[in-house]
Amino acid sequence: MKAWLGVVTAVSASALLAGCSxxxxxxxxxxxxxxxxxxxxxASLKATFTELAGRFESDHPGTKVALNFAGSSDLVAQLTxxxxxxxxxSADTTNMTKAVDAGVIAGDPVAFATNILTIVTPPGNPxxxxxxxxxxxxGTQVVVCAAQVPCGAxxxxxxxxxxxxxxxxxxxxxxTDVLGKVTSGQADAGLVYVTDAAGAGDKVxxxxxxxxxxxxxxxxxxxxxxxxxxxxxxxxxxxxxxxTGKDVLSAAGFGTS
Amino acid sequence: xxxQRRGQSVVQVGLPGWIYLPAxxxxxxxxxxxxxxxxxxxxxxxxxxxxSESSRAALVLSLKTAAASxxxxxxxxxxxxxxxxRSQFHGLSVLRALVLLPLVLPPVVxxxxxxxxxxxxxxxxxxxxxxxxxxxFSTTAVVLAQSFVSLPFLVVSLEGALRSAGxxxxxxxxxxxxxxxxxxxxxxxxxxxxxxxxxAVLAFARSLGEFGATLTFAGSLQGVTRTxxxxxxxxxxxxxxxxxxxxxxxxxxxxxxxxxxxxxRLASPL
Numbered sequence: 001m002k003a004w005l006g007v008v009t010a011v012s013a014s015a016l017l018a019g020c021s022x023x024x025x026x027x028x029x030x031x032x033x034x035x036x037x038x039x040x041x042x043a044s045l046k047a048t049f050t051e052l053a054g055r056f057e058s059d060h061p062g063t064k065v066a067l068n069f070a071g072s073s074d075l076v077a078q079l080t081x082x083x084x085x086x087x088x089x090s091a092d093t094t095n096m097t098k099a100v101d102a103g104v105i106a107g108d109p110v111a112f113a114t115n116i117l118t119i120v121t122p123p124g125n126p127x128x129x130x131x132x133x134x135x136x137x138x139g140t141q142v143v144v145c146a147a148q149v150p151c152g153a154x155x156x157x158x159x160x161x162x163x164x165x166x167x168x169x170x171x172x173x174x175x176t177d178v179l180g181k182v183t184s185g186q187a188d189a190g191l192v193y194v195t196d197a198a199g200a201g202d203k204v205x206x207x208x209x210x211x212x213x214x215x216x217x218x219x220x221x222x223x224x225x226x227x228x229x230x231x232x233x234x235x236x237x238x239x240x241x242x243x244t245g246k247d248v249l250s251a252a253g254f255g256t257s
Numbered sequence: 258x259x260x261q262r263r264g265q266s267v268v269q270v271g272l273p274g275w276i277y278l279p280a281x282x283x284x285x286x287x288x289x290x291x292x293x294x295x296x297x298x299x300x301x302x303x304x305x306x307x308x309s310e311s312s313r314a315a316l317v318l319s320l321k322t323a324a325a326s327x328x329x330x331x332x333x334x335x336x337x338x339x340x341x342x343r344s345q346f347h348g349l350s351v352l353r354a355l356v357l358l359p360l361v362l363p364p365v366v367x368x369x370x371x372x373x374x375x376x377x378x379x380x381x382x383x384x385x386x387x388x389x390x391x392x393x394f395s396t397t398a399v400v401l402a403q404s405f406v407s408l409p410f411l412v413v414s415l416e417g418a419l420r421s422a423g424x425x426x427x428x429x430x431x432x433x434x435x436x437x438x439x440x441x442x443x444x445x446x447x448x449x450x451x452x453x454x455x456x457a458v459l460a461f462a463r464s465l466g467e468f469g470a471t472l473t474f475a476g477s478l479q480g481v482t483r484t485x486x487x488x489x490x491x492x493x494x495x496x497x498x499x500x501x502x503x504x505x506x507x508x509x510x511x512x513x514x515x516x517x518x519x520x521x522r523l524a525s526p527l
Contacts, residue, residue, distance in 0.1 A: 073494045141394065146477065148494040169394040170476025171483075173491045181476065185378035186393045 036064040037232045038084060040075045042091035042219070044115065044175065044195055048252045049089070049240075055248075056239050063232055071174060072096075072150065079104045079224065086233040089221040089240070091115070092150040096220040106227065109220035112241045114255035115193045116216055117154050119207035120182050120200070127188045132209050133164045135189055143178050143187040146171040151178070154215040155191050161214035179204070193217070198253040216255070291508065298505055299498045306502035314480040315488035316506065322396060322484060323464035326403035330411045330460040335453065337408075338415035339445070343424070360409040367405050368473025375401060376474070398475035399482050403464035410463050411456035418452020419445070458518040462511060 037056075041049045046069045053065035068075070068085070072095035079085060080102040088105070089112070090096040096109045121129055127140055135142045144166060145152035152171065159165055172178045175192050182190040183203040197206045221240055223233040239245055246256040299306065306312070341353050359367055375382045375392045382392060392398050426448060430440045446453070468486040475482040477491065485507055493500035 071494070077497075143394075143476065146491050146494075148491050148496075168478070170478050172477055173472075173487070173494065177472065177477075180473070184372055184376060186372070186376050186476075 035062065035229050035232055036066055037086045037229055037236050038066045038068065039087040039089065039236060040068045040070075040079065040083070040085045041087075041089040042072045042075070043069050044091050044193060045069065045089055045219070047199060048248050048254070051248050052236075052239055052245060055244060056236055059239070060232070060235065065236065073098075076102070084226070084228075085224050086227040086229055087221065087223055087236050089219060091217065091219055092153075093218050093220055094150065094153075096222065099222075104225055105222045106225040106230070107223060109222035110237065110241055111218045112221050112245065112256070113219040113249045114216050114257070115195055115219065115253075116212045116255070117151065117158060117191050118194045118197050118212060119189055119209060120179065120192050120197050120204040121189045121207060122182060122185050123202060123205050125205045125207065129189050129207050130209075131207075132158065132162050132211050135166055135191075136164050141169045141186075141188045142166055143170045143172060143181040143190040144168045145175055145178055145191070146173055149173055149175075150217060151175040151191070151193060154217055157215035158191075158211060162211045193253075195253040219254070294501060294504055294508070297501050299502065302498065303502050303505075306499045307506050309499070311479055311483075311488060312499070312503055312506075315483055315485045315503070318396070318399075318480060318483065319465055319485040320510075322399045322403055323461050325400045326407055326464040327457055327461040329400065329404040330408050330464075331453075331457055333404075334408050334411035334456070334460070335415060338412045338419060338456075339441075341412065342416045342419035357409045357413060359406050360413065362406075364402075364406050364467065364469030365473050368402060368470035371398075371402060371405060371470060371474040393474075394476045394478065394482060396481055399471050399484060402470035402474045403467045406467055406470055407460040407463040410459040411453075414456035414459060415449060415452050418449040418456075422448045422452075455518065458514060462514050465507070465510065465514075 039049065039053065049067060049069070053067055056065050057063060068078075070078070072090045072092060075088065075090070076095050076098045079088060079099055088096070088099060090099070090109075093109075093111075096105070099105050100109065119129060119132070119135065121127065127134075127137075129135065129140070134140070144155045147153060147156050151174075155166075169187065170181065172181070175196055178187075178190040179192050179196050179200055181187040182192075183200060189207075194206075194208075194212075197204060221237055223230060223237060227233045240249075250256050307316075337356060341349070341356075372393075373379045375385070375398070377383070377386050377391070377393050385392060392401065422445075426444050427440050430444045431437075435443070466486060467484070468490065471482065471484060472487060472490075477483045477487050483491070485503060489500050489503045489507070492503060
Protein backbone atom coordinates (compact mmCIF):
# COMPACT_ATOMS: atom_id res chain seq x y z
CA MET A 1 0.00 0.00 0.00
CA LYS A 2 2.69 2.44 1.12
CA ALA A 3 4.96 1.64 -1.80
CA TRP A 4 2.14 2.20 -4.24
CA LEU A 5 1.22 5.54 -2.71
CA GLY A 6 4.88 6.49 -2.94
CA VAL A 7 4.85 5.82 -6.65
CA VAL A 8 1.73 7.92 -7.09
CA THR A 9 3.19 10.78 -5.10
CA ALA A 10 6.40 10.64 -7.06
CA VAL A 11 4.59 10.61 -10.39
CA SER A 12 2.29 13.49 -9.50
CA ALA A 13 5.14 15.47 -7.98
CA SER A 14 7.23 15.08 -11.12
CA ALA A 15 4.21 16.06 -13.23
CA LEU A 16 3.80 19.18 -11.12
CA LEU A 17 7.49 19.96 -11.40
CA ALA A 18 7.39 19.49 -15.16
CA GLY A 19 4.40 21.83 -15.31
CA CYS A 20 6.15 24.47 -13.24
CA SER A 21 9.41 24.33 -15.10
CA UNK A 22 7.79 24.69 -18.53
CA UNK A 23 5.74 27.64 -17.25
CA UNK A 24 8.92 29.23 -15.94
CA UNK A 25 10.74 28.97 -19.24
CA UNK A 26 7.76 30.50 -21.05
CA UNK A 27 7.63 33.48 -18.72
CA UNK A 28 11.35 34.12 -18.69
CA UNK A 29 12.01 33.71 -22.39
CA UNK A 30 13.92 36.89 -23.29
CA UNK A 31 12.15 39.48 -25.42
CA UNK A 32 8.88 37.57 -25.40
CA UNK A 33 5.81 38.80 -23.56
CA UNK A 34 4.10 35.41 -24.18
CA UNK A 35 0.53 36.53 -23.57
CA UNK A 36 -2.57 34.88 -24.89
CA UNK A 37 -6.22 35.79 -25.42
CA UNK A 38 -8.87 33.10 -25.16
CA UNK A 39 -11.93 33.86 -27.26
CA UNK A 40 -15.23 31.95 -26.87
CA UNK A 41 -17.26 32.59 -30.00
CA UNK A 42 -20.53 31.35 -31.48
CA ALA A 43 -20.13 28.54 -34.03
CA SER A 44 -21.39 30.79 -36.84
CA LEU A 45 -18.34 33.03 -36.32
CA LYS A 46 -15.85 30.25 -37.00
CA ALA A 47 -14.58 31.44 -40.40
CA THR A 48 -14.55 35.17 -39.63
CA PHE A 49 -13.04 34.92 -36.15
CA THR A 50 -10.37 32.49 -37.31
CA GLU A 51 -9.32 35.08 -39.89
CA LEU A 52 -9.51 37.94 -37.38
CA ALA A 53 -7.44 35.96 -34.87
CA GLY A 54 -4.75 35.55 -37.52
CA ARG A 55 -4.76 39.31 -38.15
CA PHE A 56 -4.61 39.97 -34.40
CA GLU A 57 -1.61 37.68 -33.96
CA SER A 58 0.31 39.39 -36.77
CA ASP A 59 -0.61 42.84 -35.39
CA HIS A 60 0.45 41.84 -31.87
CA PRO A 61 3.55 39.65 -32.15
CA GLY A 62 3.94 37.37 -29.16
CA THR A 63 0.22 37.27 -28.39
CA LYS A 64 -1.60 34.04 -29.16
CA VAL A 65 -5.34 33.87 -29.75
CA ALA A 66 -6.98 30.64 -28.56
CA LEU A 67 -10.41 30.14 -30.13
CA ASN A 68 -13.27 28.01 -28.82
CA PHE A 69 -16.31 27.71 -31.09
CA ALA A 70 -19.61 26.19 -29.97
CA GLY A 71 -23.30 26.98 -29.77
CA SER A 72 -23.80 30.21 -27.80
CA SER A 73 -25.80 28.48 -25.05
CA ASP A 74 -23.05 25.83 -24.66
CA LEU A 75 -20.47 28.61 -24.32
CA VAL A 76 -22.52 30.40 -21.67
CA ALA A 77 -22.86 27.11 -19.79
CA GLN A 78 -19.08 26.58 -19.98
CA LEU A 79 -18.36 30.14 -18.81
CA THR A 80 -20.77 30.00 -15.89
CA UNK A 81 -19.28 26.62 -14.89
CA UNK A 82 -15.87 28.26 -14.61
CA UNK A 83 -14.24 27.92 -18.04
CA UNK A 84 -11.38 30.41 -18.44
CA UNK A 85 -11.73 32.95 -21.23
CA UNK A 86 -11.04 36.61 -22.02
CA UNK A 87 -13.63 37.42 -24.70
CA UNK A 88 -17.13 36.08 -25.40
CA UNK A 89 -18.96 36.67 -28.69
CA SER A 90 -22.56 35.41 -28.75
CA ALA A 91 -24.84 34.77 -31.73
CA ASP A 92 -27.77 36.38 -29.95
CA THR A 93 -28.55 38.86 -27.20
CA THR A 94 -30.49 36.24 -25.17
CA ASN A 95 -27.38 34.21 -24.43
CA MET A 96 -25.25 37.30 -23.80
CA THR A 97 -27.90 38.47 -21.30
CA LYS A 98 -27.65 35.05 -19.61
CA ALA A 99 -23.89 35.55 -19.28
CA VAL A 100 -24.34 39.11 -17.96
CA ASP A 101 -26.93 37.91 -15.42
CA ALA A 102 -24.53 35.18 -14.30
CA GLY A 103 -21.97 37.89 -13.53
CA VAL A 104 -19.20 36.60 -15.81
CA ILE A 105 -19.14 39.64 -18.13
CA ALA A 106 -17.10 42.82 -17.53
CA GLY A 107 -18.71 46.06 -18.69
CA ASP A 108 -21.41 46.33 -21.34
CA PRO A 109 -21.56 44.04 -24.38
CA VAL A 110 -21.17 45.73 -27.77
CA ALA A 111 -23.22 44.71 -30.82
CA PHE A 112 -20.82 44.07 -33.71
CA ALA A 113 -22.79 42.21 -36.39
CA THR A 114 -26.26 41.17 -37.49
CA ASN A 115 -27.48 38.12 -39.33
CA ILE A 116 -30.76 37.33 -41.07
CA LEU A 117 -32.32 34.10 -42.26
CA THR A 118 -32.49 33.00 -45.84
CA ILE A 119 -34.06 30.07 -47.68
CA VAL A 120 -31.64 27.47 -48.98
CA THR A 121 -32.55 24.68 -51.39
CA PRO A 122 -30.54 21.96 -53.10
CA PRO A 123 -28.66 23.34 -56.16
CA GLY A 124 -31.00 24.31 -58.98
CA ASN A 125 -33.93 24.87 -56.58
CA PRO A 126 -35.90 21.82 -57.87
CA UNK A 127 -39.12 22.81 -56.06
CA UNK A 128 -39.03 26.33 -57.57
CA UNK A 129 -39.22 28.14 -54.22
CA UNK A 130 -39.26 31.92 -54.61
CA UNK A 131 -40.83 33.27 -51.40
CA UNK A 132 -41.41 32.36 -47.74
CA UNK A 133 -45.01 31.24 -48.36
CA UNK A 134 -43.77 28.59 -50.85
CA UNK A 135 -42.23 26.73 -47.90
CA UNK A 136 -45.73 25.92 -46.64
CA UNK A 137 -46.75 24.29 -49.96
CA UNK A 138 -47.93 20.69 -49.51
CA GLY A 139 -45.30 18.11 -50.40
CA THR A 140 -42.40 20.47 -49.74
CA GLN A 141 -40.08 18.97 -47.14
CA VAL A 142 -38.83 21.89 -45.06
CA VAL A 143 -36.25 21.66 -42.28
CA VAL A 144 -35.90 24.45 -39.72
CA CYS A 145 -34.23 25.07 -36.36
CA ALA A 146 -36.14 24.16 -33.20
CA ALA A 147 -37.67 27.11 -31.36
CA GLN A 148 -35.26 26.57 -28.44
CA VAL A 149 -32.21 27.71 -30.45
CA PRO A 150 -31.67 31.26 -31.83
CA CYS A 151 -32.23 30.40 -35.51
CA GLY A 152 -35.49 28.68 -34.54
CA ALA A 153 -36.62 31.70 -32.55
CA UNK A 154 -35.95 33.81 -35.64
CA UNK A 155 -37.93 31.33 -37.77
CA UNK A 156 -40.92 31.61 -35.42
CA UNK A 157 -40.70 35.40 -35.62
CA UNK A 158 -40.83 35.19 -39.42
CA UNK A 159 -43.86 32.87 -39.29
CA UNK A 160 -45.65 35.42 -37.10
CA UNK A 161 -44.60 38.37 -39.28
CA UNK A 162 -45.71 36.69 -42.52
CA UNK A 163 -48.72 34.81 -41.17
CA UNK A 164 -47.38 31.65 -42.83
CA UNK A 165 -47.36 28.53 -40.67
CA UNK A 166 -44.71 26.01 -41.62
CA UNK A 167 -45.05 22.26 -41.07
CA UNK A 168 -41.40 21.23 -41.06
CA UNK A 169 -40.37 17.57 -41.38
CA UNK A 170 -37.62 18.20 -38.83
CA UNK A 171 -36.73 20.82 -36.23
CA UNK A 172 -32.98 20.61 -35.78
CA UNK A 173 -31.04 21.73 -32.75
CA UNK A 174 -28.44 23.65 -34.75
CA UNK A 175 -28.33 25.64 -37.96
CA THR A 176 -25.53 23.44 -39.29
CA ASP A 177 -27.82 20.41 -39.00
CA VAL A 178 -30.44 22.25 -41.08
CA LEU A 179 -27.82 23.09 -43.69
CA GLY A 180 -26.61 19.47 -43.67
CA LYS A 181 -30.12 18.16 -44.40
CA VAL A 182 -30.30 20.48 -47.43
CA THR A 183 -26.77 19.92 -48.79
CA SER A 184 -27.27 16.14 -48.52
CA GLY A 185 -30.48 16.45 -50.54
CA GLN A 186 -32.75 15.12 -47.77
CA ALA A 187 -34.86 18.25 -47.57
CA ASP A 188 -36.40 20.42 -50.29
CA ALA A 189 -35.64 23.61 -48.39
CA GLY A 190 -34.29 24.91 -45.13
CA LEU A 191 -34.06 28.18 -43.23
CA VAL A 192 -30.50 29.13 -42.29
CA TYR A 193 -28.53 32.34 -41.73
CA VAL A 194 -27.29 34.14 -44.83
CA THR A 195 -23.72 33.57 -43.58
CA ASP A 196 -24.27 29.80 -43.44
CA ALA A 197 -25.69 29.91 -46.96
CA ALA A 198 -22.67 31.93 -48.14
CA GLY A 199 -20.33 29.46 -46.43
CA ALA A 200 -21.97 26.49 -48.18
CA GLY A 201 -21.11 27.98 -51.60
CA ASP A 202 -22.58 26.13 -54.57
CA LYS A 203 -23.74 23.18 -52.47
CA VAL A 204 -26.98 25.09 -52.00
CA UNK A 205 -29.10 27.60 -53.92
CA UNK A 206 -29.99 30.68 -51.89
CA UNK A 207 -33.45 32.25 -52.15
CA UNK A 208 -33.43 35.68 -50.48
CA UNK A 209 -36.84 37.00 -49.47
CA UNK A 210 -37.87 40.48 -48.29
CA UNK A 211 -39.70 39.26 -45.15
CA UNK A 212 -36.37 38.08 -43.71
CA UNK A 213 -35.77 41.61 -42.38
CA UNK A 214 -38.51 40.93 -39.82
CA UNK A 215 -36.12 38.78 -37.77
CA UNK A 216 -32.66 40.25 -37.34
CA UNK A 217 -30.22 38.49 -35.01
CA UNK A 218 -27.73 40.71 -33.23
CA UNK A 219 -24.25 39.45 -32.26
CA UNK A 220 -22.84 41.05 -29.07
CA UNK A 221 -19.22 40.79 -27.87
CA UNK A 222 -17.82 41.47 -24.39
CA UNK A 223 -14.76 40.97 -22.20
CA UNK A 224 -15.02 38.56 -19.29
CA UNK A 225 -14.88 39.61 -15.64
CA UNK A 226 -12.12 37.17 -14.70
CA UNK A 227 -9.97 37.85 -17.78
CA UNK A 228 -6.28 37.51 -16.98
CA UNK A 229 -5.40 39.77 -19.88
CA UNK A 230 -8.01 42.58 -20.02
CA UNK A 231 -5.83 44.82 -22.21
CA UNK A 232 -5.47 42.21 -24.95
CA UNK A 233 -9.16 41.33 -24.55
CA UNK A 234 -10.13 44.96 -25.24
CA UNK A 235 -7.68 45.07 -28.17
CA UNK A 236 -9.32 41.99 -29.70
CA UNK A 237 -12.81 43.47 -29.21
CA UNK A 238 -11.49 46.68 -30.82
CA UNK A 239 -10.33 44.70 -33.86
CA UNK A 240 -13.71 42.95 -34.23
CA UNK A 241 -15.76 46.15 -33.87
CA UNK A 242 -13.30 48.27 -35.88
CA UNK A 243 -12.91 48.66 -39.66
CA THR A 244 -10.96 45.40 -40.11
CA GLY A 245 -13.64 43.45 -38.29
CA LYS A 246 -16.39 45.12 -40.33
CA ASP A 247 -14.62 44.24 -43.59
CA VAL A 248 -14.11 40.58 -42.68
CA LEU A 249 -17.62 40.18 -41.27
CA SER A 250 -19.45 41.86 -44.14
CA ALA A 251 -17.43 39.84 -46.66
CA ALA A 252 -18.89 36.73 -44.99
CA GLY A 253 -22.44 38.05 -45.28
CA PHE A 254 -22.93 39.58 -41.84
CA GLY A 255 -24.59 42.95 -41.48
CA THR A 256 -22.38 45.59 -39.84
CA SER A 257 -23.59 49.06 -39.13
CA UNK B 258 -14.61 -22.84 -10.17
CA UNK B 259 -13.10 -26.12 -8.99
CA UNK B 260 -10.39 -24.39 -6.97
CA GLN B 261 -13.05 -22.65 -4.90
CA ARG B 262 -14.70 -25.93 -3.81
CA ARG B 263 -14.78 -26.24 -0.05
CA GLY B 264 -12.78 -28.89 1.75
CA GLN B 265 -9.89 -28.87 -0.65
CA SER B 266 -6.49 -27.87 0.54
CA VAL B 267 -6.05 -25.13 -2.04
CA VAL B 268 -4.67 -21.88 -0.69
CA GLN B 269 -7.05 -19.02 -1.45
CA VAL B 270 -5.22 -16.17 -3.13
CA GLY B 271 -6.61 -12.93 -1.82
CA LEU B 272 -6.43 -9.65 -3.69
CA PRO B 273 -3.50 -7.40 -2.85
CA GLY B 274 -4.74 -4.66 -0.54
CA TRP B 275 -3.67 -1.76 -2.74
CA ILE B 276 -5.98 -2.83 -5.57
CA TYR B 277 -8.98 -1.55 -3.60
CA LEU B 278 -7.78 2.04 -3.93
CA PRO B 279 -7.92 2.33 -7.75
CA ALA B 280 -11.02 0.10 -7.77
CA UNK B 281 -12.77 2.49 -5.38
CA UNK B 282 -11.65 5.47 -7.44
CA UNK B 283 -13.08 3.81 -10.55
CA UNK B 284 -16.39 3.11 -8.82
CA UNK B 285 -16.60 6.70 -7.55
CA UNK B 286 -15.82 7.99 -11.03
CA UNK B 287 -19.01 6.29 -12.25
CA UNK B 288 -21.19 6.84 -9.18
CA UNK B 289 -20.40 10.47 -8.25
CA UNK B 290 -21.75 11.95 -11.54
CA UNK B 291 -24.98 9.99 -10.98
CA UNK B 292 -25.24 11.50 -7.50
CA UNK B 293 -24.45 14.94 -8.92
CA UNK B 294 -27.38 14.69 -11.34
CA UNK B 295 -29.69 13.57 -8.50
CA UNK B 296 -28.63 16.60 -6.43
CA UNK B 297 -29.22 18.93 -9.37
CA UNK B 298 -32.83 17.84 -9.88
CA UNK B 299 -35.56 20.37 -9.21
CA UNK B 300 -37.68 17.86 -7.23
CA UNK B 301 -40.81 20.02 -6.63
CA UNK B 302 -41.14 20.49 -10.39
CA UNK B 303 -39.89 17.04 -11.36
CA UNK B 304 -43.26 15.57 -12.34
CA UNK B 305 -44.43 18.55 -14.42
CA UNK B 306 -41.01 18.61 -16.13
CA UNK B 307 -41.00 14.94 -17.15
CA UNK B 308 -44.72 14.72 -17.90
CA SER B 309 -44.85 17.62 -20.36
CA GLU B 310 -46.29 16.74 -23.74
CA SER B 311 -42.93 16.85 -25.48
CA SER B 312 -41.24 14.71 -22.79
CA ARG B 313 -43.95 12.04 -22.90
CA ALA B 314 -43.85 11.98 -26.70
CA ALA B 315 -40.06 11.54 -26.56
CA LEU B 316 -40.21 8.75 -23.96
CA VAL B 317 -42.93 6.82 -25.80
CA LEU B 318 -41.07 7.21 -29.09
CA SER B 319 -37.80 6.08 -27.49
CA LEU B 320 -39.34 2.95 -25.97
CA LYS B 321 -41.17 2.05 -29.19
CA THR B 322 -38.22 2.56 -31.50
CA ALA B 323 -35.77 0.81 -29.13
CA ALA B 324 -38.14 -2.20 -28.98
CA ALA B 325 -38.45 -2.26 -32.77
CA SER B 326 -34.66 -1.97 -33.16
CA UNK B 327 -34.10 -4.81 -30.71
CA UNK B 328 -36.44 -6.97 -32.78
CA UNK B 329 -34.52 -6.06 -35.95
CA UNK B 330 -31.25 -6.89 -34.16
CA UNK B 331 -32.56 -10.30 -33.06
CA UNK B 332 -33.91 -11.18 -36.50
CA UNK B 333 -30.67 -10.22 -38.25
CA UNK B 334 -28.12 -10.59 -35.47
CA UNK B 335 -28.86 -14.17 -34.37
CA UNK B 336 -28.19 -15.65 -37.83
CA UNK B 337 -25.13 -13.39 -38.16
CA UNK B 338 -23.70 -14.57 -34.84
CA UNK B 339 -24.30 -18.20 -35.82
CA UNK B 340 -22.52 -17.80 -39.14
CA UNK B 341 -19.60 -16.02 -37.46
CA UNK B 342 -19.31 -18.59 -34.67
CA ARG B 343 -19.96 -21.84 -36.51
CA SER B 344 -19.12 -21.60 -40.18
CA GLN B 345 -15.73 -21.51 -41.81
CA PHE B 346 -15.05 -19.79 -45.07
CA HIS B 347 -12.45 -17.62 -46.69
CA GLY B 348 -12.57 -14.00 -45.49
CA LEU B 349 -14.66 -14.74 -42.38
CA SER B 350 -12.38 -12.69 -40.15
CA VAL B 351 -12.52 -9.73 -42.53
CA LEU B 352 -16.31 -10.02 -42.62
CA ARG B 353 -16.46 -10.12 -38.83
CA ALA B 354 -14.31 -7.00 -38.56
CA LEU B 355 -16.54 -5.18 -41.04
CA VAL B 356 -19.90 -6.06 -39.50
CA LEU B 357 -18.65 -5.24 -36.01
CA LEU B 358 -17.29 -1.87 -37.14
CA PRO B 359 -20.29 0.14 -35.80
CA LEU B 360 -19.18 -1.00 -32.34
CA VAL B 361 -16.20 1.34 -32.45
CA LEU B 362 -17.47 3.82 -35.04
CA PRO B 363 -18.62 7.21 -33.73
CA PRO B 364 -22.44 7.12 -34.15
CA VAL B 365 -22.39 10.38 -36.08
CA VAL B 366 -20.25 8.64 -38.73
CA UNK B 367 -22.83 5.84 -38.79
CA UNK B 368 -25.51 8.48 -39.34
CA UNK B 369 -23.64 9.97 -42.28
CA UNK B 370 -23.13 6.49 -43.76
CA UNK B 371 -26.85 5.73 -43.39
CA UNK B 372 -27.70 9.10 -44.95
CA UNK B 373 -25.77 8.19 -48.08
CA UNK B 374 -27.38 4.74 -48.15
CA UNK B 375 -31.04 5.28 -47.25
CA UNK B 376 -31.24 9.07 -47.75
CA UNK B 377 -33.27 10.49 -50.59
CA UNK B 378 -30.27 10.61 -52.90
CA UNK B 379 -28.53 7.67 -51.25
CA UNK B 380 -27.29 4.43 -52.76
CA UNK B 381 -30.54 2.57 -52.00
CA UNK B 382 -32.69 5.51 -50.94
CA UNK B 383 -32.77 6.94 -54.47
CA UNK B 384 -34.49 3.72 -55.65
CA UNK B 385 -36.85 3.66 -52.67
CA UNK B 386 -37.78 7.25 -53.50
CA UNK B 387 -38.84 6.18 -57.02
CA UNK B 388 -41.18 3.60 -55.47
CA UNK B 389 -42.62 6.29 -53.23
CA UNK B 390 -40.89 5.06 -50.06
CA UNK B 391 -39.48 7.90 -47.99
CA UNK B 392 -37.21 6.92 -45.13
CA UNK B 393 -35.63 10.26 -44.28
CA PHE B 394 -37.37 12.15 -41.43
CA SER B 395 -39.52 9.11 -40.56
CA THR B 396 -39.65 6.88 -37.49
CA THR B 397 -38.25 4.13 -39.74
CA ALA B 398 -35.08 6.19 -40.03
CA VAL B 399 -34.79 6.24 -36.23
CA VAL B 400 -35.15 2.45 -36.08
CA LEU B 401 -32.56 2.05 -38.84
CA ALA B 402 -30.09 4.30 -37.03
CA GLN B 403 -30.61 2.46 -33.73
CA SER B 404 -30.38 -0.98 -35.33
CA PHE B 405 -27.18 -0.01 -37.13
CA VAL B 406 -25.37 0.93 -33.93
CA SER B 407 -26.92 -1.81 -31.75
CA LEU B 408 -26.59 -4.84 -34.01
CA PRO B 409 -22.89 -5.50 -33.26
CA PHE B 410 -23.62 -5.56 -29.50
CA LEU B 411 -26.03 -8.46 -29.96
CA VAL B 412 -23.79 -10.23 -32.47
CA VAL B 413 -20.68 -9.98 -30.28
CA SER B 414 -22.36 -11.21 -27.10
CA LEU B 415 -24.18 -14.06 -28.86
CA GLU B 416 -21.12 -15.13 -30.84
CA GLY B 417 -19.19 -15.31 -27.57
CA ALA B 418 -21.94 -17.40 -25.98
CA LEU B 419 -22.00 -19.76 -28.97
CA ARG B 420 -18.24 -20.24 -28.85
CA SER B 421 -18.11 -20.91 -25.13
CA ALA B 422 -21.06 -23.33 -25.38
CA GLY B 423 -19.05 -25.36 -27.88
CA UNK B 424 -20.40 -27.79 -30.45
CA UNK B 425 -20.46 -30.94 -28.29
CA UNK B 426 -24.22 -31.20 -27.73
CA UNK B 427 -24.93 -30.16 -31.30
CA UNK B 428 -22.70 -32.93 -32.63
CA UNK B 429 -24.39 -35.51 -30.41
CA UNK B 430 -27.83 -34.36 -31.59
CA UNK B 431 -26.64 -34.64 -35.18
CA UNK B 432 -25.26 -38.15 -34.57
CA UNK B 433 -28.68 -39.10 -33.24
CA UNK B 434 -30.12 -38.08 -36.59
CA UNK B 435 -31.36 -34.54 -35.98
CA UNK B 436 -31.37 -32.26 -39.01
CA UNK B 437 -29.47 -28.92 -38.78
CA UNK B 438 -32.66 -26.89 -38.27
CA UNK B 439 -33.80 -29.27 -35.49
CA UNK B 440 -30.38 -29.03 -33.82
CA UNK B 441 -30.56 -25.25 -34.03
CA UNK B 442 -34.07 -25.11 -32.55
CA UNK B 443 -33.78 -27.75 -29.84
CA UNK B 444 -30.11 -27.57 -28.84
CA UNK B 445 -28.26 -24.43 -29.92
CA UNK B 446 -30.85 -21.75 -29.17
CA UNK B 447 -31.84 -23.08 -25.68
CA UNK B 448 -28.14 -23.48 -24.86
CA UNK B 449 -27.22 -19.87 -25.67
CA UNK B 450 -30.49 -18.30 -24.53
CA UNK B 451 -28.83 -16.38 -21.64
CA UNK B 452 -26.30 -14.96 -24.11
CA UNK B 453 -29.11 -14.06 -26.49
CA UNK B 454 -31.07 -12.32 -23.72
CA UNK B 455 -28.08 -10.30 -22.54
CA UNK B 456 -27.26 -9.42 -26.15
CA ALA B 457 -30.84 -8.26 -26.72
CA VAL B 458 -30.75 -6.22 -23.50
CA LEU B 459 -27.50 -4.57 -24.58
CA ALA B 460 -29.00 -3.82 -28.00
CA PHE B 461 -32.13 -2.33 -26.39
CA ALA B 462 -30.08 -0.18 -24.03
CA ARG B 463 -27.82 0.98 -26.83
CA SER B 464 -30.87 1.81 -28.99
CA LEU B 465 -32.44 3.77 -26.15
CA GLY B 466 -29.33 5.92 -25.80
CA GLU B 467 -28.72 6.38 -29.52
CA PHE B 468 -28.13 10.03 -30.34
CA GLY B 469 -25.51 10.79 -33.00
CA ALA B 470 -26.75 8.60 -35.83
CA THR B 471 -30.39 9.60 -35.20
CA LEU B 472 -29.56 13.30 -35.19
CA THR B 473 -27.54 13.03 -38.40
CA PHE B 474 -29.82 10.68 -40.29
CA ALA B 475 -33.39 10.93 -39.01
CA GLY B 476 -33.80 14.55 -37.98
CA SER B 477 -35.71 15.79 -34.94
CA LEU B 478 -39.48 16.20 -34.82
CA GLN B 479 -41.69 15.69 -31.78
CA GLY B 480 -43.45 12.33 -31.80
CA VAL B 481 -41.82 11.25 -35.09
CA THR B 482 -38.04 11.28 -34.75
CA ARG B 483 -37.24 13.19 -31.55
CA THR B 484 -36.26 10.45 -29.11
CA UNK B 485 -35.45 11.08 -25.46
CA UNK B 486 -31.70 11.78 -25.94
CA UNK B 487 -32.52 14.30 -28.71
CA UNK B 488 -35.18 15.90 -26.49
CA UNK B 489 -32.64 16.21 -23.65
CA UNK B 490 -30.11 17.79 -26.01
CA UNK B 491 -32.68 20.31 -27.22
CA UNK B 492 -34.17 21.13 -23.79
CA UNK B 493 -30.64 21.82 -22.51
CA UNK B 494 -30.55 24.86 -24.82
CA UNK B 495 -33.23 26.71 -22.89
CA UNK B 496 -34.32 24.71 -19.86
CA UNK B 497 -31.49 23.01 -18.00
CA UNK B 498 -33.88 21.78 -15.28
CA UNK B 499 -35.99 19.91 -17.82
CA UNK B 500 -32.86 18.39 -19.38
CA UNK B 501 -31.68 17.16 -15.96
CA UNK B 502 -35.11 15.75 -15.10
CA UNK B 503 -35.29 13.90 -18.42
CA UNK B 504 -31.75 12.61 -17.90
CA UNK B 505 -32.90 11.01 -14.66
CA UNK B 506 -35.76 9.39 -16.56
CA UNK B 507 -33.25 7.81 -18.95
CA UNK B 508 -30.97 6.77 -16.07
CA UNK B 509 -33.96 5.16 -14.34
CA UNK B 510 -34.97 3.25 -17.47
CA UNK B 511 -31.36 2.10 -17.91
CA UNK B 512 -31.14 1.04 -14.25
CA UNK B 513 -34.39 -0.92 -14.56
CA UNK B 514 -33.03 -2.70 -17.64
CA UNK B 515 -29.82 -3.66 -15.88
CA UNK B 516 -31.60 -4.85 -12.72
CA UNK B 517 -34.42 -6.72 -14.47
CA UNK B 518 -32.11 -8.49 -16.87
CA UNK B 519 -30.00 -9.52 -13.88
CA UNK B 520 -26.52 -8.24 -13.27
CA UNK B 521 -25.47 -11.90 -13.18
CA ARG B 522 -26.29 -12.35 -16.85
CA LEU B 523 -24.61 -9.19 -17.97
CA ALA B 524 -21.59 -10.00 -15.85
CA SER B 525 -21.28 -13.61 -16.97
CA PRO B 526 -18.44 -14.23 -19.41
CA LEU B 527 -19.85 -13.79 -22.86
